[in-house]
Amino acid sequence: MSADALDGRDHLLNIQNLHISFFTPAGEVKAVNGVSYTLRKGEVLGIVGESGSGKSVSVTALMKLLAYPGRVVDGSIWFDGKDILVQPSREMQKIRGKDISMIFQDPMTSLNPVYTIGNQLIETIRRHSAMSNSAARQRGIEMLSLVGINNPARRMRQYPHALSGGMRQRVMIAMALSCSPKLLIADEPTTSLDVTIQAQILALMKKMRQETGTAIMLITHDLGIVTELCDRVMIMYAGKIVESGSVEDIYYRTSHPYTKGLLDCLPQNSEERAPLRPIEGNPVDLLDLPKGCGFASRCDKCMKICLRETPPDFLVGDGHVSSCWLHTVQNGQDGRGNHHGNG
Ligand SMILES: Nc1ncnc2c1ncn2[C@@H]1O[C@H](COP(=O)(O)OP(=O)(O)OP(=O)(O)O)[C@@H](O)[C@H]1O
Numbered sequence: 001m002s003a004d005a006l007d008g009r010d011h012l013l014n015i016q017n018l019h020i021s022f023f024t025p026a027g028e029v030k031a032v033n034g035v036s037y038t039l040r041k042g043e044v045l046g047i048v049g050e051s052g053s054g055k056s057v058s059v060t061a062l063m064k065l066l067a068y069p070g071r072v073v074d075g076s077i078w079f080d081g082k083d084i085l086v087q088p089s090r091e092m093q094k095i096r097g098k099d100i101s102m103i104f105q106d107p108m109t110s111l112n113p114v115y116t117i118g119n120q121l122i123e124t125i126r127r128h129s130a131m132s133n134s135a136a137r138q139r140g141i142e143m144l145s146l147v148g149i150n151n152p153a154r155r156m157r158q159y160p161h162a163l164s165g166g167m168r169q170r171v172m173i174a175m176a177l178s179c180s181p182k183l184l185i186a187d188e189p190t191t192s193l194d195v196t197i198q199a200q201i202l203a204l205m206k207k208m209r210q211e212t213g214t215a216i217m218l219i220t221h222d223l224g225i226v227t228e229l230c231d232r233v234m235i236m237y238a239g240k241i242v243e244s245g246s247v248e249d250i251y252y253r254t255s256h257p258y259t260k261g262l263l264d265c266l267p268q269n270s271e272e273r274a275p276l277r278p279i280e281g282n283p284v285d286l287l288d289l290p291k292g293c294g295f296a297s298r299c300d301k302c303m304k305i306c307l308r309e310t311p312p313d314f315l316v317g318d319g320h321v322s323s324c325w326l327h328t329v330q331n332g333q334d335g336r337g338n339h340h341g342n343g
């Protein structure tokens with residue numbers, strides 16, 4: 001068995017060269033452009049990048065929930081030994097919810113307005129376990145109180161419209177956690193919640209990870225949350241991973257100019273939680289990707305080669321990868337062939 005295959009055994013998720021496009025009347029919107037990474041069992045991976053960088057699209061592809069007219073045009077997605085892209089929809093339904101749970105950016109799109117919270121929670125729990133109705137009901141009540149919902153038994157009888165946005169988000173989180181999935185994908189899970197509830201939810205995710213070994217992919221604009229929860233971070237720009245590494249690599253040994261830009265945009269007071277301020281300049285046109293590096297037109301370190309050739313992934317430290325030509329200038333090294341994995 002090759003070293004790669006041996007390595008692959010403890011990878012829960014292995015994504016290679018993923019390309020996703022939306023085929024719109026205006027043309028092909030290239031939302032994800034060659035993303036490769038791996039995730040180990042129990043690992044917590046943060047995905048950070050400005051709006052439109054392809055964070056949500058790349059994770060919805062994992063669940064095979066890409067919206068029309070979006071399509072995976074190239075690459076592979078292996079999860080827990082299964083080739084996701086060839087799974088029939090019945091198989092995917094089993095995987096979703098039981099093995100992979102997702103907390104969506106907008107909770108209202110994923111709660112059904114015509115069923116009570118209790119019905120939806122109980123159904124989710126029973127779909128993936130052999131619990132009786134009353135045991136599932138008890139588990140549902142426990143989950144609601146775990147995510148900080150007061151009077152959970154009464155909430156079980158209510159419909160989604162009777163709950164505030166923050167409370168609906170917590171119901172979604174309770175649902176996603178109720179089946180102890182192998183992978184939890186959380187897309188901006190706490191953005192709409194107030195700081196106290198945010199802290200509660202994060203503590204809950206941490207606890208769940210310790211107790212059940214669930215791997216977590218956390219999409220966020222909030223670099224504060226990343227330091228609190230993540231083992232590893234990927235920075236996305238224009239549908240590519242431009243830098244990845246440990247939290248320390250990203251904060252203290254920052255390599256890519258885009259990551260530097262993101263960190264410079266953080267509020268001065270590190271205690272303060274605020275969304276990222278945008279970096280100057282306009283994001284690239286995904287309908288018409290430029291030659292070379294996607295960030296070149298906004299980069300203050302831009303060189304001639306950046307406008308001509310796409311930078312490869314350079315290994316800049318142990319498990320720390322950066323896709324920027326500056327690395328060759330600084331080190332005279334050619335790192336082609338690396339990828340944003342973890343071994
Ligand atoms: N239904 C669609 N039709 C056409 N293009 C789309 C569609 N959905 C997404 N896109 C394109 O894919 C790109 C990536 O979208 P995505 O939702 O992944 O961004 P994101 O990084 O999650 O941003 P945000 O932080 O705002 O959630 C967008 O810039 C958009 O151009």
Ligand SMILES: [Mg+2]
Nearest residue numbers: 055056057105
């Ligand atoms: Mg998104």
